[in-house]
Amino acid sequence: MSEQPDEMVDAYLRHLLQGAAAPDLAGVDARQRVELERTFTLLDAVAGIDPDLVPPYEDDAVARALGLSPPAPASDLADTRRRITREIERLRRDALVLPDDEAAELPDARSDLLVRVGGTRIRVTVVGPGELAHPEGLLREADRLFYRFPETAAVALVAGDEDLSTQVVEPQDCRPAVETPSGLRVGPRPGRPRLALGAAMTSYLDTIEPVWEEPGTLVEDPDRDFDVAVVAAETATEVVRRLKDEAARARISAKGIAFAALGNYEIEELTRLVMDVARGHIATEEVGERIGRLTRDAA
Amino acid sequence: MDESFAYKGAMGHGLEHLLSNAEAGSINWSEVYECLKTPLWYAAARGARQVGVRDREAIAEAVQQAFTEFMDLDFAKVMSPDSIARTIAYRRGLDRGIAARRRWTRETAMESLPADLLRAEPAQAPGYAESAEEEFFSVEELRRQEERWRRARECLDALTGRQRRVVHESVMRARTLTEIGNDLGISHTAVRKHRQKGLEALRRCVESAAVP
Numbered sequence: 001m002s003e004q005p006d007e008m009v010d011a012y013l014r015h016l017l018q019g020a021a022a023p024d025l026a027g028v029d030a031r032q033r034v035e036l037e038r039t040f041t042l043l044d045a046v047a048g049i050d051p052d053l054v055p056p057y058e059d060d061a062v063a064r065a066l067g068l069s070p071p072a073p074a075s076d077l078a079d080t081r082r083r084i085t086r087e088i089e090r091l092r093r094d095a096l097v098l099p100d101d102e103a104a105e106l107p108d109a110r111s112d113l114l115v116r117v118g119g120t121r122i123r124v125t126v127v128g129p130g131e132l133a134h135p136e137g138l139l140r141e142a143d144r145l146f147y148r149f150p151e152t153a154a155v156a157l158v159a160g161d162e163d164l165s166t167q168v169v170e171p172q173d174c175r176p177a178v179e180t181p182s183g184l185r186v187g188p189r190p191g192r193p194r195l196a197l198g199a200a201m202t203s204y205l206d207t208i209e210p211v212w213e214e215p216g217t218l219v220e221d222p223d224r225d226f227d228v229a230v231v232a233a234e235t236a237t238e239v240v241r242r243l244k245d246e247a248a249r250a251r252i253s254a255k256g257i258a259f260a261a262l263g264n265y266e267i268e269e270l271t272r273l274v275m276d277v278a279r280g281h282i283a284t285e286e287v288g289e290r291i292g293r294l295t296r297d298a299a
Numbered sequence: 300m301d302e303s304f305a306y307k308g309a310m311g312h313g314l315e316h317l318l319s320n321a322e323a324g325s326i327n328w329s330e331v332y333e334c335l336k337t338p339l340w341y342a343a344a345r346g347a348r349q350v351g352v353r354d355r356e357a358i359a360e361a362v363q364q365a366f367t368e369f370m371d372l373d374f375a376k377v378m379s380p381d382s383i384a385r386t387i388a389y390r391r392g393l394d395r396g397i398a399a400r401r402r403w404t405r406e407t408a409m410e411s412l413p414a415d416l417l418r419a420e421p422a423q424a425p426g427y428a429e430s431a432e433e434e435f436f437s438v439e440e441l442r443r444q445e446e447r448w449r450r451a452r453e454c455l456d457a458l459t460g461r462q463r464r465v466v467h468e469s470v471m472r473a474r475t476l477t478e479i480g481n482d483l484g485i486s487h488t489a490v491r492k493h494r495q496k497g498l499e500a501l502r503r504c505v506e507s508a509a510v511p
Contacts, residue, residue, distance in 0.1 A: 006495060017473045019351045042502045045447035048348045054340045062363045068329040128327050210312045
């Protein structure tokens with residue numbers, strides 16, 4: 001540009017900034033004209049427009065006047081993703097938390113993380129502050145995710161607040177349904193409560209991927225002595241002890257007196273009854289009769 | 300130049316995605332504003348510059364009015380929301396610019412002229428559009444200019460310190476070469492030379508980004 005007439009640049013700036021007439025390039029030779037026109041194209045875009053024109057959010061009078069709250073910066077989003085990953089890994093469900101690269105390739109799929117627990121795929125979408133209070137739009141977006149990725153069992157909508165408030169939604173939550181018995185069309189609406197991330201994921205995974213506890217081992221001892229008389233005596237003693245304990249709490253005084261009076265006689269009679277049943281010495285109908293007699297004696 | 304450059308909100312979502320919740324009435328306007336911030340401010344500033352106004356307050360008013368009007372749009376019927384936003388902001392920049400010029404002219408006149416001579420509307424300076432609605436402009440050209448301006452901001456770093464200062468002050472902030480020379484303690488001719496070299500370097504940088 002060193003060969004360009006600098007006065008032309010001055011004139012063009014005056015034209016752009018002060019409304020003066022545009023300089024006439026008629027007398028300029030072709031090569032210089034091309035150079036000047038390219039410079040004018042640049043000046044058209046930048047002259048009089050400060051590079052610091054767009055204010056940062058904290059100094060933006062327009063955002064303040066419109067009552068717009070500053071959106072979470074990207075660094076906060078990355079931090080939220082890290083917190084979510086940590087929190088899910090802390091559940092000890094052998095969960096694998098990955099960036100959702102598949103969803104990132106689609107323009108209308110809003111998903112930040114993919115959680116794989118066993119055969120279950122859960123997508124995690126980080127939502128803005130207050131978005132969970134109006135879930136209609138979020139449910140529509142989640143429905144698009146279920147459509148695009150049918151293997152997705154649920155979508156966790158996570159707000160980047162202190163608790164990582166989470167709304168887990170399943171495909172049926174994102175579509176309208178006919179409610180029984182009213183027959184009314186309801187929804188879409190979330191079917192689960194909004195909880196902190198850990199609680200929400202645990203609650204969901206307990207339903208869909210329950211953790212089975214190891215059953216206790218039964219130890220058979222072939223040498224163990226088993227004396228029916230001893231077991232019967234122990235059981236009878238326990239029954240009588242329990243009834244005597246109940247005597248102290250009985251509301252009906254006669255019942256309290258009767259139970260309190262139980263003692264060795266009843267233990268012996270009950271033991272004998274169990275022994276007779278075990279050995280087949282008495283018929284079934286006789287059992288009721290002997291218990292009745294014992295009750296009457298106690299009374 | 301990457302013409303497909305699209306601004307995104309802080310959460311990383313584009314404008315169309317953010318406006319897809321319009322029917323449910325659950326648009327996150329803070330995010331939308333974040334997406335449109337640069338196009339709105341640039342378009343409003345360009346509109347105001349068209350009538351010789353660079354007043355930041357007037358531009359801010361234009362941006363606020365434009366975004367308020369944008370929020371009232373029926374997005375089901377809008378094909379290209381960012382183009383509409385730019386168009387509105389440019390128009391409002393033009394309006395505010397014209398209003399500001401009229402105010403200044405009136406104030407200046409009131410300081411120097413007797414009241415009985417102020418019955419008529421003060422005349423517009425030559426070369427400026429009388430009515431914002433009559434002003435023709437191409438939103439596509441505006442978008443290209445915004446892209447060049449965005450690139451130029453980045454390219455300023457490629458200039459030497461003095462070139463950067465002179466181009467910034469003389470071209471973008473429209474200060475006179477004499478004022479800048481006084482600030483830097485150098486002659487008017489030296490400032491002019493820095494501007495020449497700086498503009499040349501800036502143009503090359505912007506154009507190199509434009510042609511892949």
